[in-house]
Amino acid sequence: MTDTISVLQLLRLKGRTTVAALSESLGIHEESCANRIRPLIEKGQAIETNGRLRATPEGRERLTQLLAEERADLDTSEVETLYREFDSHNDELKSLMTRWQLKSEDTPNDHSDANYDAAIIDDLTALHQQFTPLLARIVTVIPRLGHYPGRFDRAISRIGYGDHSWFAKPLADSYHTVWFELHEDLIGAAGRTRADEAAAGRAL
Template identity: 50%
Template structure:
């Protein structure tokens, strides 16, 4: 069930995804992913449009059933404590992304000030160092989350190497993209809704 669930959830989070996107998000090697996508397609749970795949309505319903079963196996008290800890990191990360996009809270950052950007990258590395142990804890609570440490690490490495689009650019596996998807997974694992979390100021 774990591979099927990982692939279906990756498709939900990505929307319309290439096999490469799904493989990275699900932590499934490409050679294993192809037959899984074929089986899901044959079952009517996903469909292909050119080089991309997406969930079908029956696939979304099947995914909800799998996620509900997964929740019953997760220590909800421990997850609630971890989610509370995540919330503090989430606030810091949202501020970091705001500062990356806006200087002084109002001026769009055109990224011509290398010193300013370097300070944000340093903050991201520091945030990552403090956040990584929590991600490991979350993986221990829900093993399906196992791809996240490597995904965060890969995005950070690219940012630190000067590829700054990997900090917050959508449509790639940027640090922000991975963060958003982890948050979505935590909301689901806790049996919450994004609408409720947004109303409480805990969701983007």
Template identity: 45%
Template sequence: MSDLAVLRTVELKGRVRDEDLAPPLGLDPTEAGRRLAALAARGLVTPVGKAHRLSEEGRTQLAVLLEADRGGVDGVALERAYDEFCSFNAELKSVITGWQVRADGSPNDHTDPAYDAGVLARLADLHLRVLPLLDRLGAIAGRLAPYSGRLQNAQERIAAGDTTWVARPIMDSYHTVWFELHEDLIQLCGRTRLAEAAEGRAL
């Protein structure tokens, strides 16, 4: 497990406990804790209660690692894939909005099983259609490869009936993982979230 993978996950999540870091990296919490302790010993992450966050040294080191990683990516292929991703991103925004707010603008209180089933069917359909793109992204940039499995895990949990995996922010939910993938794509393309938001492409 590279420093880049661990530091980037900490950055994306802001603060992580051992159990928060484990799922994105495919580690058990004990091993995740050892990784964080090793980074803390090097001054790259800072303990905050039971969690860790990036230190200033960690942010500097991560910026160097990200730039080096970006230099090894086929920029043309990535831009094409990102344009395709943005189309799916617009769909996902609509799905997540539908999960949270009904068409009349009222909050979705999830008391209408038929309505929720319709939203979840849209998510399942989108997931199946985006899988080939996820595989392609993993081939373009190796550190994107785990996103396919993470989204698949979330979708399987949803299909099994646990709808907290749709958009709950404190877990590896579909929305959380998608957001992190988008952040990595923005960085790899040399863009900023602010600029993407201005163009209507931020989730």
């Protein structure tokens, strides 16, 4: 069941993706990933068009059922505690994202100032180090989320080697993308909705 939830959830979050991208996110070989996807396609829960995969309405419905079953088995008080702790880190990442995109309220960051960007990367690295122990606790409570530590580590490593696009690169496993997807998983595990979190100012 865990493999099915993981694949369907990533298909939901990514919209349209490839076997290669899914395998990287899950931290498994492409062949293993394809073997997990094949039964979903056969059941009509996923579809592949021109090399791109997406969840079908039936797949989304099945995912909703599976997530509800998973949530029923979780320690809800512990999940709520973890979510509140995550929220403080989320505020910090939102601030870093704003600084990465804007140098001031009306001045976009064109990334021509290496020192300005380096200071933000230093702060992101510090956040990553502070967040890692909480992430380990999250995975202990919700084992299905075990693919996240490796994804965060790969993104921060690429950033550290000088490819700063992995901070907020869209349609890839950038730090921001992985954070957004983890946030979505935690919102669901806590029995909340993205709309509720956006209204409360907690959405990234």
